[in-house]
Amino acid sequence: MLSRRTFLLASAAGGAAVATAGLHAAPAPAAGRDPEFAQLLDQFFREGLRQRPEGATQLGLDTGADADLRARLSDVSDAGRAAARALNRAQLARLAAIDPARLGAADRLDYDVVLYTRRATEAVQAFDFGGAGYGPSPYVVSQITGAYQSVPDFLDTKHPIATAADAEAYLSRLAGFAAQLDAETGRMRHDAGAGVAPPDFLLDLTLKQLTALRVPASQALLVQSIARRAAAKGLSPRYADQAARLYTATILPALDRQIAEARALRAGATHEAGVWRLPQGAEFYAVALRTTTTSSRSAEEVHRFGLDQAQAIRARLDQLLRAQGFSKGTIGARMAALYKDPSQLYPNTDAGKAAAIAYCNDRLAAIRTRLPSVFSRVPDYGFEVRRVPPQTELGAASAFSQPPALDGSRPGLVYFNLHDTAEWPKFCLATTVFHEGLPGHQFEGGLALSNRDLPLIRKTGGFSGYGEGWALYAEQLADEMGLYDADPLGRLGYLKFQLFRANRCVVDTGIHRYRWGREQAIAYFVEQEGEAPGFAAREVERYCATPGQACAYKLGHSVFTGLRSQAQAQLGPRFDIKAFHDAVLAPGRVPLDILQQTGERWLAAQARA
Numbered sequence: 001m002l003s004r005r006t007f008l009l010a011s012a013a014g015g016a017a018v019a020t021a022g023l024h025a026a027p028a029p030a031a032g033r034d035p036e037f038a039q040l041l042d043q044f045f046r047e048g049l050r051q052r053p054e055g056a057t058q059l060g061l062d063t064g065a066d067a068d069l070r071a072r073l074s075d076v077s078d079a080g081r082a083a084a085r086a087l088n089r090a091q092l093a094r095l096a097a098i099d100p101a102r103l104g105a106a107d108r109l110d111y112d113v114v115l116y117t118r119r120a121t122e123a124v125q126a127f128d129f130g131g132a133g134y135g136p137s138p139y140v141v142s143q144i145t146g147a148y149q150s151v152p153d154f155l156d157t158k159h160p161i162a163t164a165a166d167a168e169a170y171l172s173r174l175a176g177f178a179a180q181l182d183a184e185t186g187r188m189r190h191d192a193g194a195g196v197a198p199p200d201f202l203l204d205l206t207l208k209q210l211t212a213l214r215v216p217a218s219q220a221l222l223v224q225s226i227a228r229r230a231a232a233k234g235l236s237p238r239y240a241d242q243a244a245r246l247y248t249a250t251i252l253p254a255l256d257r258q259i260a261e262a263r264a265l266r267a268g269a270t271h272e273a274g275v276w277r278l279p280q281g282a283e284f285y286a287v288a289l290r291t292t293t294t295s296s297r298s299a300e301e302v303h304r305f306g307l308d309q310a311q312a313i314r315a316r317l318d319q320l321l322r323a324q325g326f327s328k329g330t331i332g333a334r335m336a337a338l339y340k341d342p343s344q345l346y347p348n349t350d351a352g353k354a355a356a357i358a359y360c361n362d363r364l365a366a367i368r369t370r371l372p373s374v375f376s377r378v379p380d381y382g383f384e385v386r387r388v389p390p391q392t393e394l395g396a397a398s399a400f401s402q403p404p405a406l407d408g409s410r411p412g413l414v415y416f417n418l419h420d421t422a423e424w425p426k427f428c429l430a431t432t433v434f435h436e437g438l439p440g441h442q443f444e445g446g447l448a449l450s451n452r453d454l455p456l457i458r459k460t461g462g463f464s465g466y467g468e469g470w471a472l473y474a475e476q477l478a479d480e481m482g483l484y485d486a487d488p489l490g491r492l493g494y495l496k497f498q499l500f501r502a503n504r505c506v507v508d509t510g511i512h513r514y515r516w517g518r519e520q521a522i523a524y525f526v527e528q529e530g531e532a533p534g535f536a537a538r539e540v541e542r543y544c545a546t547p548g549q550a551c552a553y554k555l556g557h558s559v560f561t562g563l564r565s566q567a568q569a570q571l572g573p574r575f576d577i578k579a580f581h582d583a584v585l586a587p588g589r590v591p592l593d594i595l596q597q598t599g600e601r602w603l604a605a606q607a608r609a
Helices: 035-051 053-058 064-071 078-096 105-125 147-157 164-193 200-213 221-232 238-267 281-293 299-323 331-339 350-368 426-436 441-449 456-460 464-480 488-512 518-529 533-545 549-574 577-585 592-608
Strands: 383-387 399-402 412-416
Touching: 035 053, 035 064, 035 078, 035 105, 035 456, 053 064, 053 147, 064 164, 078 105, 078 164, 105 281, 105 456, 105 592, 147 164, 147 200, 147 221, 164 221, 164 238, 200 238, 200 533, 221 238, 281 299, 281 464, 281 549, 299 331, 299 488, 299 549, 331 488, 331 518, 350 383, 350 412, 350 426, 399 426, 399 441, 412 426, 412 441, 426 441, 426 464, 426 488, 441 456, 441 464, 464 488, 464 549, 464 592, 488 518, 488 533, 488 549, 518 533, 533 549, 549 577, 549 592, 577 592
Parallel strands: 383 412
Antiparallel strands: 399 412
């Protein structure tokens, strides 16, 4: 459910693409830190920032000395890709010149994490095809990857228009959008020549979204956005006029070229879903699985892990379903019946969708008051739930979150895809709010952003194994905090989504290692957990476009819960849940292997105390 997402707090490969700054001088290193190493990390941070201007805008830091970034988009051309590879190699060389044994404990952790991201990035960059979405993708343009599906929403909701300079920067980015489209169309052609192209069903979705975006300037979101917001600030109407001219002269032709290329690929596309069919497909999947989960488990091990986890969760679901009067049929059949309960369905209308979002915001408010009982520190940022924009619903994930602006000027956002409200019955909403919002992604991300002990490069990087593992643990924590004591159906929803994450491990590896087809993968979700077919289809299609990432959730969850169980067993009555949470959250986002080591060191210190 991941900006897993237009901006990821994302995969290890994405960790190299740090997103933020706007700080005009390097912050003073925390006490006990090596000043020279702190300076090096700040240099890395700024170098990454210059490559990813969207991130600076998203966190509200494209100001002052970095104000030029507000008028730019990332360079996705061949030259830009080559520059990214060169920068990563140069940073690895600078890290290799450091003797990590001479660093203090905090600096050594930063060194290990940053080195991990650069090595992971190098492994992904070794493949001369693909792009990025929720993680490494073999397809530069798909239903979930590509500028066409990320830039319009970014410009509409993240690019500020408060001044004439902002409006000029918006126009500059419109021109940059057209350049990005053409660069990615060229990469589509390049990759297809190497035997790498999306399957037919992904191209069908991509073409639907591309053609939906291709409307006259008078109807285009990109034109309407600047017209509406510039007028609200009393700015000249010429900005809207210029946007319309730019859109007609550059963006529409670029969209037409990308649509034509997608149609050409569709004419010869296969229906095979997995990357196993691609040149270097097995190698790519191994790298994608490793970099997105940060686990060293093989595809075969992940598949078995998912099957074992699912079996245990189904046993718990069976008991709870029987208690609610659902005793006949498989777990999947009984959950499917619950999905059809009229009392749990919101009307598939704008009013019904608004009611669903209101309920989600209520759950967000309800849990916030309980957080101090299990956490010693709570982020000050605001958070809210919104609906996925209708124009991107078909390809968007079912739910995801985006971080707040670092200065608090924009809240952290949780998005629900309400294309069909039948896919989101009421009993399934709360646990997803806790996963995406509090105490999940927004909580963990907010703590990282406000952590004064972390350098900026660590605050703004991320790993799916850690982030998604924590968010899944947060769902469990909400149950332990009593949020379902008066809501037994909500507890069923919580366990249903635990089962969903276990099944993801089975399905993702099934597609890419064991050669499952799209329909087989969708049927598995429907049969095993009663999943809504449309929901299951979008999830499966996402895994086809971004292999491996879906496995990060349950693998990460198992590390957090394993460490907690180990601590409870060893410490007994001395176990303090707040201290445990401090131990796994204070170091910031780390690969799972490093999280395991960090947790074990904390536990050893507690045992000695």
